[in-house]
Amino acid sequence: MDWNKEYQTGGYRVWHTGKVSAELVAIVTVFQPERVLDVGAGIGTEVKYLQEMGIDTVGLDISLEACRTNLLVCGTALKLPFFEERFDLVTDRGLFHHLVKTEAYEYVSEVFRVLTKHGRLLLRVARSMIDEKILWDVFSSRFNIKVSSFTSQFGAGEVEMYMLIGEKREIRNCGT
Numbered sequence: 114m115d116w117n118k119e120y121q122t123g124g125y126r127v128w129h130t131g132k133v134s135a136e137l138v139a140i141v142t143v144f145q146p147e148r149v150l151d152v153g154a155g156i157g158t159e160v161k162y163l164q165e166m167g168i169d170t171v172g173l174d175i176s177l178e179a180c181r182t183n184l185l186v187c188g189t190a191l192k193l194p195f196f197e198e199r200f201d202l203v204t205d206r207g208l209f210h211h212l213v214k215t216e217a218y219e220y221v222s223e224v225f226r227v228l229t230k231h232g233r234l235l236l237r238v239a240r241s242m243i244d245e246k247i248l249w250d251v252f253s254s255r256f257n258i259k260v261s262s263f264t265s266q267f268g269a270g271e272v273e274m275y276m277l278i279g280e281k282r283e284i285r286n287c288g289t
């Protein structure tokens with residue numbers, strides 16, 4: 114997809130809600146993260162909410178147009194420009210389901226790298242665009258995960274979504 118074009122022509126309104134989703138509010142309330150990364154932040158609605166809550170939050174997007182107009186870091190989720198263990202929550206609404214399988218593995222290893230020990234991932238994906246088994250395959254070696262399905266407002270309509278919450282696993286070296 115040509116993401117810049119979507120932002121230049123207003124095509125982004127297909128998915129854009131302008132609202133913060135209830136699951137993000139809930140996770141922030143329960144886990145009280147201190148440093149958050151929103152990957153594929155779009156026009157930054159959820160970034161602004163988190164910053165207004167006083168949480169140190171960075172939004173990252175691949176679209177220069179989205180970054181330029183919304184003061185986000187421009188880059189790819191497949192090579193995150195951040196140090197190890199920088200964030201205690203990574204959140205994604207609507208990016209992951211656009212990745213092909215090889216990219217999905219790069220994504221999970223980058224998210225894992227920038228999360229603190231026991232850091233969490235909140236992922237929201239459209240059910241029609243992904244298989245639950247693929248979610249488990251991709252994330253289960255790096256995260257303890259819970260997946261649930263629910264209906265969410267997305268753009269003008271309602272979309273059935275998967276919400277995955279992952280807690281970073283401790284990977285032990287089993288060398289000699």
Ligand SMILES: C[S@@+](CC[C@H](N)C(=O)[O-])C[C@H]1O[C@@H](n2cnc3c(N)ncnc32)[C@H](O)[C@@H]1O
Pocket residue numbers: 116128129130152153154155156173174175176179188189190191205206207208211
């Ligand atoms: C469906 S939109 C969702 C935007 C926002 N999270 C929201 O809820 O409105 C997906 C976003 O992911 C961004 N994106 C796609 N591939 C990306 C990648 N590899 N790295 C970073 N951002 C990416 C797009 O530019 C777009 O802004």
